[in-house]
Amino acid sequence: MAVHTLWRDTQPSGPLKVRLGGEMALRNLGQQAQPIPTPLKLSASSQAVSMPSGRAWPALAAQPGRVLGRLELALTFSGLGLSVFMVMHLGLLFSVLLGTWAMDGLAGFLERYYLLHIGGSFLLLFLVGHVFVASRKVPTAFGRQRALLHHMRSINHMDTWTWLFQGLSGVALLALAAIHLWVIATDLPIEAAKSGARVFQTYLWFYVPLVLLVEGHISIGLARAAAKWGLLSRPVAHRALLAWTAVVLGLGFAILVTLYRLGGTL
C-alpha cells in the first residue's frame, strides 16, 4: 500500500517525460522559452530596463509579490497582536488568584473606561485578520493534505508535526473562541462569581481544551515566527517558548481551579 502511494508520488505522468522541464519553469516566470544567455550576449543597450537575457522587468510584475509580502507580515503581526491580547487576558484572570475583589475591581475598571470594549474590538479585528491570512497557508485540497500527511509520517520531524498542531489548533480555536466570546459578551459585566459559576457548572471541560489549545498555538506560533524571521535561532526559540508554556499553563490551571472552587462555594 505505502509503496504504491510513494510510487505514485514520485512518478510523473509519463515515464520518459521530463518533470518540471524548462517549459514549466518559464511559464512560472511568465516568459517564453529562451536560451540561457552567455556573458558574450551582454550589450550596452541592455542597460535601461532589461536584464542580459533581454527580458524587461516591468515594475508591475512585482505587484503580486508585494501583496504576498504584506500578507506574510500581517500573519506574524496578527499572531503577535493576539498573543499580546492573551497576555492581557491572562492578567485579568490572574487577579482572581488574589481574590474575587481584585478581579471584580479590575473588570469594573476596564468596563468603566470602555477598555474592555476597545480590547474586544481589537481582538475581533485581529482574529478575523489572522484567520484570513493564516488560512492561506493551510492546504485544503485532499490531494495536498494526503501528500503532507504521508510526508509527516515518513519524516517524523518535530517542527513538521508542530505545524500540523498549529493548523488543527487554529481551526479548533476559531470555533472555541467564537463560543467563548459569545458566552462572555452576552453575560456582561465580567464578575468573578459568574465566571466561577460557569466553570463549576458546565464549562470546565470546555475551558481545559481551550487553555491547552490557545497556549500550544501561541507558543508554537511565536517560536515559529521567531525562527522564520530569523529573530532567534530555533534551539533558543524552542527553549524560551517551553519555559513560557510551563509558566502560562501553570497559571492557567491555577486560575481554572480557583474559579472552579469559587463556583462550588456559591
Next chain:
Amino acid sequence: MDKRTLTFRIFRHNPFDPVSVPRLQEFRVEETPRMTLYTALTRIREEMDPSLQFDFVCRSAVCGSCAMLVNGRPRLACRTRTEPLPDKVTLLPLPFFRLVGDLSVDTGTWFRDMGRRVESWVHQHRAFEPGAEEERMSNEQAQAIYELDRCIECGCCVAACGMAQMSPDFLGSAGMLRIARFLVDPRDHRPEEAVFEVIGTEEGVFGCIGLLACDDFCPKDLPLASRLAYLRRRLALAAMRPSPSTTTGPVPVR
C-alpha cells in the same frame, strides 16, 4: 559485540518496464565494522542482486548523488553508518524527484531547471570588456559566496520539505539559497524586482511555512534556515516600500 544481521527492505521498481510493479524486497546483510549504507548496498548488488539500481560517485558526501530515504528520512547513503541504525532498515528513493529505478532518482533535471528559474548566473548590466583588469573581491566576500555555494544538489532539503511534497513547483530552500548566493556576490547586479519576481511568490519564500526540515536534514549543514529568514525579511521590507517606478530602470540591489 555480536555481529548483527541487518535486514534491508529496499524499494524496487523500474518505471521504464511496463510490467514492473513497485514493491519492497528484503535483503539480509551481515554488518561489518564501520559499514555505511554504501558498503551494504554494494554488497547486495555484488553478491545478491546485480539488477539493483542506486547512484554513487564520490562515496564521500561531495557529489550528492546517493541521497535516499533511510527509514523515511532523507540522508546521504555514503555517509550514513549502519551502526546507529536499527536491525531493520527501509530504503526508499527520494520523493519529489523523477524515479529512474529502484533507489535512483533524477535530481539533475530539477536542479538544472531550478537554476534557470532563479537565473543562476551572474547578471551584469555592463558590457563585458575583455581588456579590462579583473575587479578585486575581498577575502570575506569570496568566503561568504563560497559558504552559500557549498550545496551539492543532493535533494535532501527538497525531499524533507512538506511544502514541496504538496506543490511540485515550489522552489525549495535549495532554490532560495541559490538566490541568496547571488545577493552576496558583488558582481551580480540583478535589480530588486528581479529577485522579487522569482522568489517573492508562493513558489518562493512566501510559500514557505517554516517547517525548516530542510535545515535539519541538509547533509552539508548549509545555513538554510538563516538564509530563508534573511530573504523573508528582505522581501517583506521591500514589499512595504512603495512600488518602484517603471521609468528609472533597474534598481541596484544594494
